Amino acid sequence: MxxxxxxxxxxxxxxxxxxxxxxxxxxxxxxxxxxxxxxxxxxxxxxxxxxxxxxxxxxxxxxxxxxxxxxxxxxxxxxxxxxxxxxxxxxxxxxxxxxxxxxxxxxxxxxxxxxxxxxxxxxxxxxxxxxxxxxxxxxxxxxxxxxxxxxxxxxxxxxxxxxxxxxxxxxxxxxxxxxxxxxxxxxxxxQAPATPAVRKAGIVRTFKAAWEAKDIDAIIGLLDPDATATADGGGLALAFLDPIEGAEQIARAWIEIANRTQGTTTFLERTVNGQPGLVAEQEGVTVTVFAFDVADDRIKHIWVIRNPEKLRPWTTG
Known part of the structure; x- marks a missing residue:
């Protein structure tokens, strides 16, 4: 070193x-x-x-x-x-x-x-x-x-x-x-089979586009049928308390998020722990970080971090 x-x-x-x-x-x-x-x-x-x-x-x-x-x-x-x-x-x-x-x-x-x-x-x-x-x-x-x-x-x-x-x-x-x-x-x-970073980034980018378009069928198609979504708000930010299981259930939840945040939130592609991910910004401040696990060209896991105490490295001064 x-x-x-x-x-x-x-x-x-x-x-x-x-x-x-x-x-x-x-x-x-x-x-x-x-x-x-x-x-x-x-x-x-x-x-x-x-x-x-x-x-x-x-x-x-x-x-x-x-x-x-x-x-x-x-x-x-x-x-x-x-x-x-x-x-x-x-x-x-x-x-x-x-x-x-x-x-x-x-x-x-x-x-x-x-x-x-x-x-x-x-x-x-x-x-x-x-x-x-x-x-x-x-x-x-x-x-x-x-x-x-x-x-x-x-x-x-x-x-x-x-x-x-x-x-x-x-x-x-x-x-x-x-x-x-x-x-x-x-x-x-x-461990999921290795997926090249470029391909992961493309899948996350397509997911973002489908989410912003509120295309529920496209979102379902990008998710593994047994996908899970887990959120961490730590009691300090609104988040679903229990993991959401299944592609259709996750897609419906993400459409609800899109409806609730429309006009107030910007979603951006970012690197999260070295992997392609997304962040949600409100008035230029990161309020949510989304991390993804991709296997066989499908999203297997989505992790949603909203606890503001865990988002300090993402907050600009």
Whole structure:
């Protein structure tokens, strides 16, 4: 990983026995990438990384200097923080209003997350948008136990050997291997056949056109007969509480949305977690993000995120 450049250590006036500040802070992007995949929430990921650095600087200079690999130490601490958070998150989500969905991320061109008084997000903090952050992938991760999720993400996504995963999780290498294997089976069972991004974008674009035209038959034709639509309003925005199942039922619901929002809402094609998606804007402000799972040229899942607390990365200042 490339670290960010900074002032020369010899000229900085810092104690040379200290691990270089640029090296330590250069781990931030890696940590954000890891913790977002572990937690499914950018806000919680940022909090976990902040707590990790707080623990680093709570140590004495002598203690920090004794750490051979600051990056490995930071990864271990961040992973353990996430493991604890995942356990408590399950209890919190039992009282969550409606369905809980991961926090959607914009593509690089749309990254307008508010930071530090309304400035755009630091590019170094951006999450790398690959298959391991697609909404479909993150939703499957949500179905795992905390231990499964941590073992799988560390080993299969970030390629940590099981010996290191065991040290991080406090389990044996054999146990971590079993956890990752169980998680892998969940992924395989839920994984749709790969569809090229260009084709996905075309299907989403056609869906948008049919939706705006209120062509219910065209919408039904674009949906898998057993498609599902899940919304997350978190009790803070109007959203259907239970998943909608079946192509016809989803199409009717989307026609109702079109009728209700006509003249007040603009729908735009956007990248959502690295995949083709849509956003709804009212007076230039994003109020809804739509993520899609496409298989065999049909839309299999639609995820609708309306909780304003999860749309901060999409909100312009």
């Amino acid at each position: 490339t670290t960010r450049t900074g002032p020369d250590t010899a000229d900085s006036g810092r104690d040379r026995s200290e691990p270089d500040l640029d090296v330590v802070m250069g781990e931030r992007r890696q940590l954000i990438n890891l913790t977002y995949r572990l937690l499914g929430s950018l806000a919680e990921a940022e909090d976990a990384v902040q707590e990790t650095y707080a623990r680093w600087y709570a140590m004495s200079a002598q203690q920090r200097n004794a750490i051979e690999s600051p990056g490995a130490w930071l990864t271990t601490v961040a992973s353990r923080i996430c493991l604890n958070l995942l356990g408590s998150a399950r209890a919190r989500r039992e009282t969550y209003v409606g369905e809980w969905l991961p926090e959607p991320l914009p593509g690089p061109a749309e990254w307008t997350s508010l930071r530090s008084g309304g400035t755009a997000g630091d590019p170094a903090d951006r999450v790398t948008l690959d298959e391991s952050v697609s909404m479909a992938f993150l939703v499957v991760l949500e179905s795992m136990t905390p231990a499964e999720r941590v073992a799988f993400v560390l080993h299969d996504v970030f390629r940590y050997p099981f010996a290191e995963v065991a040290e991080i999780t406090g389990r044996t290498s054999a146990a971590c291997r079993q956890l990752a294997s169980s998680a892998r089976r969940r992924i395989r069972a839920a």
